[in-house]
Amino acid sequence: MRPTVLDPLFAPVTSLEGVGPKVADMIEKVVPAGVHDRAARAADLLFTLPHSVIDRRHRPGIAGAASGTIVTLDLRVDRHQPPPRGNKQVPYRVFAHDETGEIALTFFRGHQAWLEKTMPVGEQVVVSGRMEWFNGRPSMVHPDHIALAGDEENSLLMVEPVYPLTAGLSAKVLRRAISQSLVRLPDLPEWLERETLGRLGFSSFAASLAHLHRPEEPEDVSPEAPAWRRLAYDEFLAGQIALALLRATKRTLTGRPLVGDGQLASRLRDALPYLLTASQEQALAEISADLASPDRMLRLLQGDVGSGKTVVALLAMAQAVEAGGQAALMAPTEILARQHLDTIAPLAEQAGLTVAILTGREKGRDRVDVLAGLADGRINIVVGTHALFQEPVVYHDLALAIVDEQHRFGVHQRLAITAKGEAPDMLVMTATPIPRTLVLTAFGDMDVSRLTEKPAGRQPIRTVTLPLERLDELVQRMGEAISSGQKVYWICPLVEESEELKLMSAEERFQSLRDVFGDAVGLVHGRMKGSEKDAAMAAFKGGTTRILVATTVIEVGVDVPDATVIVIEHAERFGLAQLHQLRGRVGRGSKPSSCVLLYKDPLGETAHQRLSVMRETEDGFRISEEDLKLRGEGELLGTRQSGTPGFQVARIEFHADMLESARDEARLILARDPGLESERGEAIRMLLYLFGRDDAVRLLRAG
Incomplete structure (x- = not known):
């Protein structure tokens, strides 16, 4: 049985004030991956973490506030200017000032009674929002926050966490629901060893959650901050204990020897x-x-x-x-x-x-x-x-x-x-x-x-990087390659020229290479009819064409064993996994093959790392490790929502360094207390429930 102390957290989100069925449906869209096979609960909101903050501590005064910046202003209200009767197109304006100048607070379809009550003439108010300047006049349209002076400590968050939202769900409603969930968090026993807490620099589970949802500095909500790392470690530990219990149970479900005569x-x-x-x-x-x-x-x-x-x-x-x-x-x-x-x-x-x-x-x-x-x-x-x-x-x-x-x-x-x-x-x-x-x-x-091996006879592929400035030199080398009987793939990122992206399209490259090599150049892309694609591939396989200009349609399932060179243009635009798949189109026969990664300077840091990895290795496993570092596990295995591996707060790209430690700790815990019956074992059971590992607790009971 789940400890009753956790019951308030396991109540549906509709048990929170201000959350009806409609709002609950919207909240379900923003709670973390891995919980979409059931209705959202209050506990899920604890793990709905902010991705950034709005810093409202900037108080430059009206005259010193730059257009487009978020500022907090201390104002005295001068007058209200409602729109003319019957004309709702004109906004409601409230004029106010500080010692540096005057500002118009603008509200479209503003409710007069509410605005007069919120900002009485002659009173000091604190407003926060995005500053705008029109023809030298300052204005703030629909301020995010308005409070009477003296009340702002209660109503205005100076460092405001920003959460993922969905259409129809306001930040205010979500923040209020999360605050109520935090209040429901009971006083929990510590499940981590004191040595682990000290070594990793962690505070308690509750303090870490409070720190993330009530940040004091922008860096407090970073996945690399101690508070987020503590929760990620807890989630890893819960996962590793659950897997170890699952494994133990599966092992005790004794199989049977399957031995044949061969x-x-x-x-x-x-x-x-x-x-x-x-x-x-x-x-x-x-x-x-x-x-x-x-x-x-x-x-x-x-x-x-x-x-x-x-x-x-x-x-x-x-x-x-x-x-x-x-x-x-x-x-x-x-x-x-x-x-x-x-x-x-x-x-x-x-x-x-x-x-x-x-x-x-x-x-x-x-x-x-x-x-x-x-x-x-x-x-x-x-x-x-x-x-x-x-x-x-x-x-x-x-x-x-x-x-x-x-x-x-x-x-x-x-x-x-x-x-x-x-x-x-x-x-x-x-x-x-x-x-x-x-x-x-x-x-x-x-x-x-x-x-780990390729089938017998496959040759290694030599990979080089080349800036686009040396294109003429490359085209000359292609001429030598096809003269010696080789075949070349030339990959472009687009089918036709795009206004937004100044990249060479497959059709343009086909024309430019055709000017040099004539009919020896073929073209294949995804918008061609099936019969045209088949004809282009057949011509390349048969040797009528020696250079095949293509988009990524050739990424999988194309097998031309005597194609020995692949040029990937704008290689910086492709992900590592895709570059690895494309490169795999050559090196399928018995001749040595090469891959040329053509890039446009200047290269960004990530693109530079990607191309370096491709140059250094052909090992799909090593490439996948690097891809993980550069992109994160959500993208690597499909969408983050796929729940693979179903983390709510841990991010492999930031927290992988703690995984082995969590696994070792999980093994140690279960070696000492396989039934989780000690005082610490009871605390670990709480951890398993909090991270949705109820199955693991059931395995304990069944075992």
Whole structure:
């Protein structure tokens, strides 16, 4: 049971004064990621942190206030000037002065009675807002704050936190709701060791929250400030304890040894047109040992695009079938599921395995047949979308579940899969090279295998950077390259010239290169008809054209093994992951390849770092680590709202340095007190509830 002391924080936001159903809907849009599968609660507002502040301490007097700046003025009210009766187009004006000059406070559709009560003639008032000057006359339109002198201490925040907002939600309403949530925060026991607090320079949980929501200086709301770092560490700790408990529970759900005679695997290997790489063999050995163990397998298989994960998955599934079980492979989209089926089915059939597909598209008789085949065991392997783990699907004996592109599925789906068999072994695959820090946070409960090699025969790619000023020199070198029989990709960021961005478009570059190389230049971009694109690609593959000018349509899925040079124009405009994908279009044959990153000076700091990383390494994992530093985990794994890895306050790009420490502390806590029954254990339970890790507390009770 959740401690009753936390109940006020777990009440819905509609329990707060001034928050009805309409305002609650708007608040749901601004509370942090990871809570969108339920109604927002008061506790969620604690973690809705300001992204900046408005500093209202600047009091320069009317004459000294620059146009466009936020200022606070101490004024005496002189007179009110309502608009003429019946003419609402004219604003209501209140004239006031200080010792440096006079100002007009302007209100469109102002309510006279309210304004006269708020700013009585002859009284001293304090107003704060954006200063504007028209024809030498100062004005402030709709001041943000108005208070009678002496009352401003209560009503005017001199350093005002700025929160994320959505249409219809005013800053005032959100601030008031957050203030009420802070008042509900009980006196909590400390869950961090004194040594940790001292080493990391943290104050208490409550003091850190108060500091962020009531800042005294602009830097107080920075993610790198001690208050924010304290909350991030707490969230990491809650996550690592939850993952450790999940892992312990999954391990105690004893699996069973899946050991076969190796015949199916041997037939599959014979059907392959190539030998496996050393890292594929290594990953298979690790998976095979996990399957043969009585403990449940929980393993993450990472590999760059084209590193051969599907074949590893198929050989793992063959071992499960040899041991008398069934295997399922779940992909996030139907397209990906059918792509897996196309790879798996021909090989599986040669080995005598029965394979089926189950997605939302299978209807009627087909669906009934697949469901019957899964229930009676006739189907050995099934490929599909999340339809595989919905209510009506019953397995005869699901022994191995494989999930592709795990970061699109949450822990809940993992648990739904687990419920479909007698504690099936689980393998999770991803083609996105995930930085180690993210592996720790999102997949901390898993063992990890990596496919680090390219298929046999692939050549390294030499990467160079070149300023646009040396373009003529580059074009001359391209001439030498195509004379010696090479093929060149030339990538541009745009299809046609844009007014806003002074960048070379694909169409312009195509024309300029055609002036030099004539018909040897082809063009392909996303706005062309499918048939035109196919014809342009066929001409390039066949060698009729030797230079292919393209936009990023060639980023994935294009395979021309004898293309050995890629030029990426305005490389500073592309992200690291995209540059890495584009570069992967060359180096696919047996000849050495090169990548030229053309950039326009002057380079910004981030762009400079990106290009340096590309020059230094071809390792997708290293590139993903650098990309994480430069962009943050939200962008790297899709949107921040996807809840991957579902942080409310922690930001990997700012707080990754504390992750290992949080993981070590979590392990130490559970080693000393696995049931969290000590005094500190009780405090840790509070932490788990606060960060929405109720599942972990339930695991404790179930365990």
